[in-house]
Amino acid sequence: MVHQTLERPAGAGKPAREQGQPRRRYRYGERPGLAYLFLSPWIAGALVLTIGPMLASLYLSFTDYDLFTTPQWVGLDNYRRLFTDDPRFLASVGVTLRYVLISTPLKLIAALAVAMLLNRVTRGSGFYRSAFYAPSLLGASAAIAIVWRLIFDNQGIVDNGLSAIGIHTGGWVASPRYALLVIVALAVWQFGAPMVIFLAGLKQIPQELYDASSVDGAGWWRTFRSVTLPMLSPVIFFNLVLEMIHAFQSFTGAFVVSGGRGGPSDSTLFYTLYLYDNAFSNFRMGYASAMAWALLLVIAAVTAVLFGTSRRWVYYAGDDSR
Amino acid sequence: MTTITAAVPVARRIRRILLHLAMIATICVLLYPVAWLIASSFKPASEILSGASLWPSRIVLSNYTEVFAGVAGVSVWRFAFNSLLISVGAVIGNVVSCSLAAYAFAWMRFRLRGPMFAFMIGTIMLPVHVLLIPQYTIFQSLGMIDTIWPLVLPKLLATDAFFIFMIVQFMRGLPRELGDAARIDGCGPIRAFLYVVLPLSKPALVTTAIFTFIWSWNDFLSQLIYLNSPETYTMPLALRLFIDQTGESSYGAMVAMSVLTLLPIALFFVAFQRLLVQGVSTSGLKG
Numbered sequence: 039m040v041h042q043t044l045e046r047p048a049g050a051g052k053p054a055r056e057q058g059q060p061r062r063r064y065r066y067g068e069r070p071g072l073a074y075l076f077l078s079p080w081i082a083g084a085l086v087l088t089i090g091p092m093l094a095s096l097y098l099s100f101t102d103y104d105l106f107t108t109p110q111w112v113g114l115d116n117y118r119r120l121f122t123d124d125p126r127f128l129a130s131v132g133v134t135l136r137y138v139l140i141s142t143p144l145k146l147i148a149a150l151a152v153a154m155l156l157n158r159v160t161r162g163s164g165f166y167r168s169a170f171y172a173p174s175l176l177g178a179s180a181a182i183a184i185v186w187r188l189i190f191d192n193q194g195i196v197d198n199g200l201s202a203i204g205i206h207t208g209g210w211v212a213s214p215r216y217a218l219l220v221i222v223a224l225a226v227w228q229f230g231a232p233m234v235i236f237l238a239g240l241k242q243i244p245q246e247l248y249d250a251s252s253v254d255g256a257g258w259w260r261t262f263r264s265v266t267l268p269m270l271s272p273v274i275f276f277n278l279v280l281e282m283i284h285a286f287q288s289f290t291g292a293f294v295v296s297g298g299r300g301g302p303s304d305s306t307l308f309y310t311l312y313l314y315d316n317a318f319s320n321f322r323m324g325y326a327s328a329m330a331w332a333l334l335l336v337i338a339a340v341t342a343v344l345f346g347t348s349r350r351w352v353y354y355a356g357d358d359s360r
Numbered sequence: 361m362t363t364i365t366a367a368v369p370v371a372r373r374i375r376r377i378l379l380h381l382a383m384i385a386t387i388c389v390l391l392y393p394v395a396w397l398i399a400s401s402f403k404p405a406s407e408i409l410s411g412a413s414l415w416p417s418r419i420v421l422s423n424y425t426e427v428f429a430g431v432a433g434v435s436v437w438r439f440a441f442n443s444l445l446i447s448v449g450a451v452i453g454n455v456v457s458c459s460l461a462a463y464a465f466a467w468m469r470f471r472l473r474g475p476m477f478a479f480m481i482g483t484i485m486l487p488v489h490v491l492l493i494p495q496y497t498i499f500q501s502l503g504m505i506d507t508i509w510p511l512v513l514p515k516l517l518a519t520d521a522f523f524i525f526m527i528v529q530f531m532r533g534l535p536r537e538l539g540d541a542a543r544i545d546g547c548g549p550i551r552a553f554l555y556v557v558l559p560l561s562k563p564a565l566v567t568t569a570i571f572t573f574i575w576s577w578n579d580f581l582s583q584l585i586y587l588n589s590p591e592t593y594t595m596p597l598a599l600r601l602f603i604d605q606t607g608e609s610s611y612g613a614m615v616a617m618s619v620l621t622l623l624p625i626a627l628f629f630v631a632f633q634r635l636l637v638q639g640v641s642t643s644g645l646k647g
Contacts, residue, residue, distance in 0.1 A: 070471065072549050076464035077476070079457040080524070083517025088483055091494035098493060105497065152386070159379065168633040169387045171640070175629055176394060178578040180596040181618035184603065185397045188611070193410050195396070227390065231640055238641035276644065287487050290580040297603070310581075313489055318585055323493050330489040337487055 099327035116328035129304045130312040138285040141225040148229040153236035171230035183294035190220045214305040221291045232277040239273030268353045275352045401619045405612035423612035431601045432590040439598040446511045447576040453515030454572045461518045462527035463553050483521045510586040523568045526643040530564035567639040595621040
């Protein structure tokens, strides 16, 4: 089943191939009008809620717009201001990059480590999988972000615990140095979703490879590097792309932990938080649109780079053509 | 029985027991924040912040009575009803519109299928922030701000491409002989959809429904944007009202409200955990 998961990154190229050689199973569509009827809700949504807004937000990003008066064309002014005249924007970029670069690897390493342990368990694995996955569902809720805020607050459990062994932090949430780590911890805590995907990938690796490796006298580390990692690389790639995109857009945790302000001293001013603030608190809609497009371009660039490097390290078993 | 036990070396059995102990210890650490939250909701407000212990010195229900007294003149039942309305609306919208689109992509042949499918996949990667502001102006000009429509209508128009893709993958896996048989029996595409493909796609549809419910219930950003007056607030937004009442005395209500917000997700999780985990591992849906 897991190969379906892996098809997704390459999915964009897939239909073109199928279109060239229509197969019998599609003959229900011999009246194409009917297909468009089935698709009509989606087509309406794509036009009105996706393509239209995309073009509109691209246009708005070149304007001064406050939601109440007509947009004024200002050319590249918004973009210029972002990068040369707005220290808070640069701060939000820094915070977000730090968050993505710290939380994504930590989350994936935790997910892989636990998945590998779970893969060796025969009894009770269903229970374990569910228990490890639970935080992934609960953690998206604002309620859990509040728990994090309370636990890491001044005089909170973590602060008190550290004080007991002589480390005085004065609370992580209020500290510009550590506040971001609270949100990182919240993200890493939700390692269950990638873990479940890793586990499905591990189950697909043929036992013969491990047997052969053990006959060759390979130790644990060697086997991990030469069998597990390459065989798992498509799943690692998939999780990496998804978690990166996800991390770039995270909002709820930062909003709740920082009380909606990205503090202390902008140390948790996530990109999306600053975007929201510009658009819906200060009604600088044109400026926020420019931010949204900058985000889109960065995510597209990062994804493209990941896909580019994937040729070197992602190994698809039994398919040398890819 | 004894021979089997004897066949397993003692060292390996000890290692296996240690592995289980390590897992259970990890789970205890992982779920400690959740347990702490539930325990704290029964503690006197003054004990909540610093108390690492799970057991309250005395069990109080005042946090919950305070929550049920309402906030900003609105009852908690109202918030829960708003959340429920949006989540159920989103579930219906997603299941209906996504299964229609998925059927066309998976089982029908038409000229624009390739480019449309590619576009649909592309929208999975699209950050919502790019669409947020124009969508807001659209819903504003339609007079839909402060109603449930901006949160439900997009689902009716199949904007969650993730689910379309998942259902397409599932429908493609159905044996094509079924389609041929239905055709021989005189079924047109619509009847084949209703009586053959749709019933067989139930696992994918159920997964879609459950994830849509949980995501809509958890959703924060779009509810924050579209809902402005307390009467239309959902549970996560109402939670914010409790946060805003600063001071140690209000922690009790905030914690109790957090528990109530998590309750439906926790119940869904307990009821469907097998399905949820399966949904993630086969389709890559995330929490």
